[in-house]
Amino acid sequence: xxxxxxxxxxxxxxxxxxxxxxxxxxxxxxxxxxxxxxxxxxxxxxxxxxxxxxxxxxxxxxxxxxxxxxxxxxxxxxxxxxxxxxxxxxxxxxxxxxxxxxxxxxxxxxxxxxxxxxxxxxxxxxxxxxxxxxxxxxxxxxxxxxxxxxxxxxxxxxxxxxxxxxxxxxxxxxxxxxxxxxxxxxxxxxxxxxxxxxxxxxxxxxxxxxxxxxxxxxxxxxxxxxxxxxxxxxxxxxxxxxxxxxxxxxxxxxxxxxxxxxxxxxxxxxxxxxxxxxxxxxxxx
Amino acid sequence: xxxxxxxxxxxxxxxxxxxxxxxxxxxxxxxxxxxxxxxxxxxxxxxxxxxxxxxxxxxxxxxxxxxxxxxxxxxxxxxxxxxxxxxxxxxxxxxxxxxxxxxxxxxxxxxxxxxxxxxxxxxxxxxxxxxxxxxxxxxxxxxxxxxxxxxxxxxxxxxxxxxxxxxxxxxxxxxxxxxxxxxxxxxxxxxxxxxxxxxxxxxxxxxxxxxxxxxxxxxxxxxxxxxxxxxxxxxxxxxxxxxxxxxxxxxxxxxxxxxxxxxxxxxxxxxxxxxxxxxxxxxxxxxxxxxxxxxxxxxxxxxxxxx
Numbered sequence: 404x405x406x407x408x409x410x411x412x413x414x415x416x417x418x419x420x421x422x423x424x425x426x427x428x429x430x431x432x433x434x435x436x437x438x439x440x441x442x443x444x445x446x447x448x449x450x451x452x453x454x455x456x457x458x459x460x461x462x463x464x465x466x467x468x469x470x471x472x473x474x475x476x477x478x479x480x481x482x483x484x485x486x487x488x489x490x491x492x493x494x495x496x497x498x499x500x501x502x503x504x505x506x507x508x509x510x511x512x513x514x515x516x517x518x519x520x521x522x523x524x525x526x527x528x529x530x531x532x533x534x535x536x537x538x539x540x541x542x543x544x545x546x547x548x549x550x551x552x553x554x555x556x557x558x559x560x561x562x563x564x565x566x567x568x569x570x571x572x573x574x575x576x577x578x579x580x581x582x583x584x585x586x587x588x589x590x591x592x593x594x595x596x597x598x599x600x601x602x603x604x605x606x607x608x609x610x611x612x613x614x615x616x617x618x619x620x621x622x623x624x625x626x627x628x629x630x631x632x633x634x635x636x637x638x639x640x641x642x643x644x645x646x647x648x649x650x651x652x653x654x655x656x657x658x659x660x661x662x663x664x665x666x667x668x669x670x671x672x673x674x675x676x677x678x679x680x681x682x683x684x685x686x687x688x
Numbered sequence: 689x690x691x692x693x694x695x696x697x698x699x700x701x702x703x704x705x706x707x708x709x710x711x712x713x714x715x716x717x718x719x720x721x722x723x724x725x726x727x728x729x730x731x732x733x734x735x736x737x738x739x740x741x742x743x744x745x746x747x748x749x750x751x752x753x754x755x756x757x758x759x760x761x762x763x764x765x766x767x768x769x770x771x772x773x774x775x776x777x778x779x780x781x782x783x784x785x786x787x788x789x790x791x792x793x794x795x796x797x798x799x800x801x802x803x804x805x806x807x808x809x810x811x812x813x814x815x816x817x818x819x820x821x822x823x824x825x826x827x828x829x830x831x832x833x834x835x836x837x838x839x840x841x842x843x844x845x846x847x848x849x850x851x852x853x854x855x856x857x858x859x860x861x862x863x864x865x866x867x868x869x870x871x872x873x874x875x876x877x878x879x880x881x882x883x884x885x886x887x888x889x890x891x892x893x894x895x896x897x898x899x900x901x902x903x904x905x906x907x908x909x910x911x912x913x914x915x916x917x918x919x920x921x922x923x924x925x926x927x928x929x930x931x932x933x934x935x936x937x938x939x940x941x942x943x944x945x946x947x948x949x950x951x952x953x954x955x956x957x958x959x960x961x962x963x964x965x966x967x968x969x970x971x972x973x974x975x976x977x978x979x980x981x982x983x984x985x986x987x988x989x990x991x992x993x994x995x
Contacts, residue, residue, distance in 0.1 A: 621815065638817060652830070663812075
């Protein structure tokens with residue numbers, strides 16, 4: 404491996420540069436567009452040097468857009484808030500439901516436990532619309548259509564399997580003897596769970612929660628089908644944005660930048676756990 | 689069990705029996721999921737019905753008619769063909785590209801680690817938003833990619849709005865988002881391989897191609913299989929990218945399973961046909977996920993064993 408020729412090193416360098424350009428260019432470009440006015444965006448050839456403006460961001464944040472034909476209301480901040488609220492609450496619910504279940508699956512081989520765990524896993528791979536389309540009809544009857552409650556419930560389809568399978572792996576990594584020793588000391592299973600198992604699996608639980616957050620945030624189809632404009636997260640809101648008249652391309656770019664920043668930041672923070680999370684605990688990074 | 693006897697010796701008012709405990713712990717999670725299983729069964733029922741939201745009075749069981757009509761329905765064959773084509777092309781290209789990038793980054797160095805973290809960013813971008821980004825970049829009026837295409841002689845290259853290049857465009861977005869997924873799984877796999885076989889091969893002066901095909905690839909196979917099946921299962925159900933980019937258009941160029949089912953349900957309000965489409969897609973994914981889970985389990989056991 405050490406005897407690499409100069410030619411090979413140059414070729415590797417070129418290949419890596421191309422890879423970085425391909426994967427980074429769209430993000431950099433949209434980021435640049437978000438600081439431009441429509442005038443500079445529409446210039447051909449595209450400009451690399453321009454006078455940056457914050458106007459797109461102020462328009463989004465104040466929710467007021469001045470156009471030639473008058474002032475336009477943009478509900479983007481509402482979408483952003485919906486994304487935050489839906490993702491945070493869904494993850495909290497999934498942790499509350501999923502962590503005890505993960506502990507049960509890791510520690511007790513009870514009848515049907517593997518079947519149940521795999522059924523939960525299979526949700527991750529079933530087509531979303533298979534469940535969503537009948538659910539729209541049910542939700543209308545139950546009055547759950549376009550409610551946060553209904554959406555958070557459905558978001559469990561993404562969050563629960565992820566949390567269950569990752570956290571289960573972390574519980575399995577804790578030697579059972581530690582827990583036995585504590586229980587022989589006269590503590591209840593609950594005290595053991597709270598004082599021994601939870602703290603030891605803590606980092607794994609945190610990572611699973613962050614990942615579930617990212618997946619919930621990035622979800623598109625659930626809210627597209629089940630939510631109207633006032634409950635829609637950014638993924639759906641931004642799409643409605645591009646078709647509405649009078650909106651400028653700079654504002655769309657700024658909306659995209661604001662929408663992807665939280666997940667990108669979290670991913671950088673949790674990157675150590677990403678491999679394990681993305682493979683549902685099958686590959687350790 | 690010593691723990692159990694100790695516990696029994698302890699006086700306490702409220703105690704959960706040891707056998708019931710695991711059920712109680714997993715019960716809340718299960719209850720939430722049962723609410724999700726019911727619509728699944730409903731889908732099965734709908735798929736055997738003539739059911740249009742616009743004509744609720746005409747709703748009745750027609751048993752297999754929805755499925756039988758697929759055989760003579762060119763729209764269905766188009767859906768099947770586009771879905772398989774999309775899944776096939778994306779998975780093969782992403783696998784080749786992901787493996788190549790993983791091998792470029794295999795050696796642990798600050799630069800390589802930095803690049804591999806940077807490459808995670810497309811993967812963490814919501815696919816629907818990624819499609820929007822590419823839509824802006826391929827806009828015929830000001831899109832930078834349209835401009836670049838015109839520089840290399842492709843005047844008026846229409847990207848997603850032309851039937852001949854729409855598939856290529858959405859495949860490109862899929863590659864942009866999901867190649868990093870395969871890349872990081874394979875990179876983790878490559879870095880976990882034992883070093884002895886490679887050292888021995890280097891000592892014996894074995895040619896590089898031999899090392900790659902006879903040592904690296906076979907040892908990496910479980911990782912490759914898991915990553916590929918993961919992607920295949922997601923890719924055959926792709927909705928976000930295609931819907932956000934073209935809504936299945938132009939025409940019915942990109943009406944893959946989920947997009948077609950969505951349009952059937954919300955535009956032609958044909959619930960029966962939509963449900964039947966979803967059941968067929970579910971059958972395909974069920975078959976794939978069974979193969980997948982076997983591999984995934986083997987890999988998972990190995991990872992746990994190392995821990």
